Amino acid sequence: MSAPQITLIARLTTSALDARRGVVRLHPEVLDALGLRQWDAVRLIGARTTVALAGAGQDAPGIALLDDVTLSNVGLTDGAEVVIAPVQVPAARSITVTGSALVSSSVSPETLRLALAGKVLTAGDAVSLLPHYLTPGSAATAVRSRLAVAIGASWTTELLTVTATDPPGPVAPHPSTVVGWRDGPRTGDAPMQPQTPTPAQVVPAPAVADLVGAQDAARRLAEWFELTFHRPDLLRSLGASTRLGVAVHGPEGVGKATIVHAVARDVGAQVVELAAPSVAAVQPEVASQQVHDAVAAASKWQPSVLLITDIEALLPATAPPPLATVVLDALAGALDRTAVVVTTAHPESVDPRLRAPELIDRELSLGLPDARTRTELLRVLLAAVPLATDVDLAAVSERTPGFVAADLVALRREAAVRAALRHSCATGTTPELVVMHQDLIGALDTVRPISMSTSNTVSTGGLTLDDVGDMTQTKQALTEAVLWPLRYPDSF
Structure with missing residues (x-):
């Protein structure tokens, strides 16, 4: 006996919950006529054949509401006829997909498999990375967090193409399904061997005396380093631990890592730096290996500092992944051999377990520089730059509220570009190659303070x-x- 089928009018759904998730909404009478239960798989036949999940809808019985991706997969436009029939969907042994260069290089096969969980697919289909909203909340939250860290906010709009399935035809991803990128890694593949971090630095750290606006924080960090590295006997004789774990927090670009490098150099310690967002973007097993390699690299040097920047990427406060426990254990073991310093611009977004006693139990806070501090920062940053006599650094600093050190570095670069363009376009007598006041003021039209766009320091007044x-x-x-x-x- 052949499977029942029905011809309906395809309409593009307006539901944001269904968008790009491979869903077709059918009237309950249609579901009953086809012998379907909620979220059974159905075959859709139009200009091409695809599959989707059938949910109950409230439109007329003759209407099928398709999300945008499904409407494209079946090759129809809004208002066309579509044939719908039940379909048996076996568990996939393997699924191969392709996507943009950004997605295929940033999203691990394991994360990809989790994003496809709960959907039904066939070769040639487009599929989004949006997890099916019926997936249990904790798993869906973990997938969203991984994707956001890997490729940013654009993950919600990325579309992949299913290039092959085994067995052929409609399939459903399962935990045992081998999922991978075409000509790329697949679940179950041996991870690439990560490079061992080294203490080498491309840009020399500034002198501690040049840390304008951060002298108090630098002095306190230097005192902690001095006691831990050079006078541990004093701590032991007083019954105190020699372990040193410090969290440095402040707005983006304020110079948190720079302070650590400068103070460490001043006390003769090597720094091994690990960027948490880069580690969090790779497969968990690779990320774990990178963390352990960084600990091992720091332990080879005495004294040494293990610096982990933007720690919230590895240790998020909400729905921390299993990797978070591995990282915490690695840091706890590292503190017996090296000092550990972590930085964050969002301390409220960091797993509170990190602040446990004898772990990262000390804290330094850096704030936005005021006008006077910005003037001194400009003076240090422009010390080697030929300036015209009309340059008024105090006037420039008054025009830069919310700017941090990184913003002022960008301002210096943009002002230099403007001066170079003015010099190269000059006719007649070649003007003196200097940065003028108008170059610095003009650069403000281009440079935007990152601290105001990435921090939570803007007050709403409680309204x-x-x-x-x-x-x-x-x-x-x-x-x-x-x-x-x-x-x-x-x-x-």
């Missing part, structure tokens, strides 16, 4: 929409247009 009287329709429109995309990014 909410509820404090605004009347304007009910306006507040609802703002909520739907602004707040919902921020709160539910996957649905948009």
Whole structure:
């Protein structure tokens, strides 16, 4: 007996929850007529044949609501006829996909398999990385976190293409399915051997005396390094531990890692640096190996500092992955042989287990520089730059609220570019090659302070929409247009 099938009118769904997730919404009467239960797989026949998950909808019985990706996969446009029939979907032995260079190089096969879990696929289909929203919350949250770290916010809009499946035809990814990139790594492959970090530095650390605005923090860190590295006997005689774990937090670009490098050089310690976002973006087993290799590299030097930047990428406060426990154990073991310093611009987003006693139990805080500090920073940064006599650093600093050291470095570079262009375009007498006041002021049109766009230091005054009287329709429109995309990014 042949399987039942029905012809319906395909419509593009307006539901943000279904968008790009491989879902077709059918009237409950249609589900019953086809002998389907909620979220069974169905075959869709149009200009080409594809598969999707069938959910209950509230539209007329003659309407099938398809998400944008499914409508494209079946090769139809809004309002065309589509034939729908039940289909048996076996567990896939293997699935091969292809995608953009960014995704294929940044997303591990294991993360890819988790993102495809709960979906049904066939060769030639486009598929998004959005996890099916029926997936258990903790798993879906972990997948979203991994993808966000690996490729940023664009992960919600990336589309992949299924190039091959085994067995051929419609399949469903399972935990045992081998998933991989075409001509790339697959789940179960041996991980690439990571390079062992070394203490070499490309850019020399500045002198401690040049750490404008951070002298207090540098002095305290130097005292801790001095006691731990050179006078541990004093600590032991007083019954104190010689382990040193420090968290340095402050806005992006304020110079957290620079302070560590400068102070470590001043006390004669080697620094092995590990960028947490880069480690978190690779497969868990590779990430674990990189962390252990960094600990081993730091342990070869005495004295030494293991510096991990942007630690929240490896140890997130919400839904920490299994790798977080591995990292915590590695750091706990490292503290017997080396000092450990971690940096973050978002201390509230760091796993609280990191601050346990005898782990990372000391803290240094760096704030945004004020106008006077910015003037001194400009003076240090422009010390080797030929300046015109009209340059007023105090006036420039007044025009740079919210700028941190990294922003002022960018300002210096942009001002130099403007001076070079002015010099190269000069006609007649060649002007003196100097940076003028107008170059620095003009550079402000291009350089944007990163601290204001990436930190949470902007105050809202504690006001909410509820404090605004009347304007009910306006507040609802703002909520739907602004707040919902921020709160539910996957649905948009």
